[in-house]
Amino acid sequence: MKLKFGVIGTGHMGHYHVNVLSMLAPQLIEFIGIYDTDQKRASEISGTYKIKSFNNAEELMAGCDAVSIAVPTVDHYNIGKKALESGLHVLIEKPITINVQQAEELVAIAEKKKLVLQAGHVERFNGAVQELKNIVTNPVLWEARRMGPNPKRSLDVSVVYDLMIHDIDICLNVVNSPVVSVEACGQKVISAQEDVASALLYFKNGCIATITSSRVTQEKFRTLSISQHDSYIHLDFTTQDLQIVRQGSSMTTTSADNIKYRQESVIERLFVHKDNPLKCQFQHFIRTILGEEPPHVLNSMDIETMRITGKIIEKIRGK
Numbered sequence: 378m379k380l381k382f383g384v385i386g387t388g389h390m391g392h393y394h395v396n397v398l399s400m401l402a403p404q405l406i407e408f409i410g411i412y413d414t415d416q417k418r419a420s421e422i423s424g425t426y427k428i429k430s431f432n433n434a435e436e437l438m439a440g441c442d443a444v445s446i447a448v449p450t451v452d453h454y455n456i457g458k459k460a461l462e463s464g465l466h467v468l469i470e471k472p473i474t475i476n477v478q479q480a481e482e483l484v485a486i487a488e489k490k491k492l493v494l495q496a497g498h499v500e501r502f503n504g505a506v507q508e509l510k511n512i513v514t515n516p517v518l519w520e521a522r523r524m525g526p527n528p529k530r531s532l533d534v535s536v537v538y539d540l541m542i543h544d545i546d547i548c549l550n551v552v553n554s555p556v557v558s559v560e561a562c563g564q565k566v567i568s569a570q571e572d573v574a575s576a577l578l579y580f581k582n583g584c585i586a587t588i589t590s591s592r593v594t595q596e597k598f599r600t601l602s603i604s605q606h607d608s609y610i611h612l613d614f615t616t617q618d619l620q621i622v623r624q625g626s627s628m629t630t631t632s633a634d635n636i637k638y639r640q641e642s643v644i645e646r647l648f649v650h651k652d653n654p655l656k657c658q659f660q661h662f663i664r665t666i667l668g669e670e671p672p673h674v675l676n677s678m679d680i681e682t683m684r685i686t687g688k689i690i691e692k693i694r695g696k
């Protein structure tokens with residue numbers, strides 16, 4: 378029997394959820410329907426994908442085994458709790474909730490009811506990010522930058538929860554060592570929350586991470602550079618390109634009338650299987666529910682990501 382799925386919240390991100398679930402149905406799942414408080418939006422999506430729009434969340438949940446939740450972050454906790462308490466497996470967009478306490482509560486309910494709860498950290502399913510775990514062995518410096526122009530949405534939450542959380546999550550998962558100190562600063566520019574922020578994390582294994590995020594930069598890019606003792610790794614999240622620089626050396630030779638500078642290195646371009654990360658995320662969610670594979674990332678890591686994200690906000694706001 379196929380798992381019955383529903384989507385709650387069909388705005389910018391929820392639309393993508395509907396798109397992916399429509400691709401996975403009917404082979405992998407049965408797509409039961411959607412619910413959005415904005416009836417105009419719900420009927421647009423319902424019409425485009427020929428999928429039933431329900432009058433309320435409860436009615437939709439009653440016919441489902443699993444739901445994905447892509448409502449504004451402040452409502453993740455209430456709707457997620459209702460779904461878990463109704464016995465449904467839940468995929469909630471990131472950030473999973475607005476604070477650690479709420480996240481811990483949802484994880485506890487899921488564990489008690491033996492349900493799968495997954496946070497929508499879609500970058501975890503980026504092919505290049507998956508490859509990182511195989512090549513990052515002794516990181517000493519982690520530099521992540523996620524910048525772009527005003528997205529004209531999600532301005533109700535800090536850029537730390539909107540963008541930086543992706544890099545915090547990947548960094549914690551790959552560096553895999555406790556964070557011993559956090560420094561951060563940020564600034565409001567176009568909204569009532571931080572629109573630019575920079576954080577400095579220091580890990581027990583000695584790795585230093587600098588993470589910068591902005592939603593007021595006129596060029597969009599998402600990049601990561603990692604220095605290790607014997608290699609320098611560069612990842613572009615947008616193109617899923619990954620390259621490793623090794624054996625770097627530089628030399629200067631001076632003569633009476635000239636200075637010559639020479640730099641050499643070996644650059645390895647890694648072949649990464651480029652698939653739709655959101656589709657991979659849902660496929661993994663389904664396989665985890667069916668017991669076909671263990672979760673890529675444990676819920677305890679989701680909580681750690683929330684804890685460090687919260688600490689960065691506290692540092693910025695001087696609490």
Ligand SMILES: NC(=O)c1ccc[n+]([C@@H]2O[C@H](COP(=O)([O-])OP(=O)(O)OC[C@H]3O[C@@H](n4cnc5c(N)ncnc54)[C@H](O)[C@@H]3O)[C@@H](O)[C@H]2O)c1
Nearest residue numbers: 386387388389390391413414415447448449450470471472
């Ligand atoms: N993983 C990512 O890369 C990523 C990217 C963007 C947004 N997000 C997350 O997705 C979530 C939604 O963001 P968005 O940009 O899609 O917002 P959005 O405003 O475009 O969409 C939210 C939708 O939820 C609906 N809604 C509001 N309250 C509801 C309720 N109680 N029940 C049902 N529907 C309700 C709204 O009508 C709207 O259509 C946020 O938590 C955000 O952080 C994640």
